[in-house]
Amino acid sequence: MHSMSTTAALPIDTRLQEMAAVIHGVIPGSEVRLFGSRARGTAGPESESTC
Numbered sequence: 001m002h003s004m005s006t007t008a009a010l011p012i013d014t015r016l017q018e019m020a021a022v023i024h025g026v027i028p029g030s031e032v033r034l035f036g037s038r039a040r041g042t043a044g045p046e047s048e049s050t051c
Helices: 012-026
Strands: none
Touching: none
């Protein structure tokens, strides 16, 4: 199993890339899609990420 960084100090873009890499490692050829304000580029500091 892949290990992902657990530190919240990493920027959200880095954490999302890490999550996508883990998913691709477990399910090759998979698509990871981001929804909501983060996908639109309108996310604020309290916005959540939905994949």
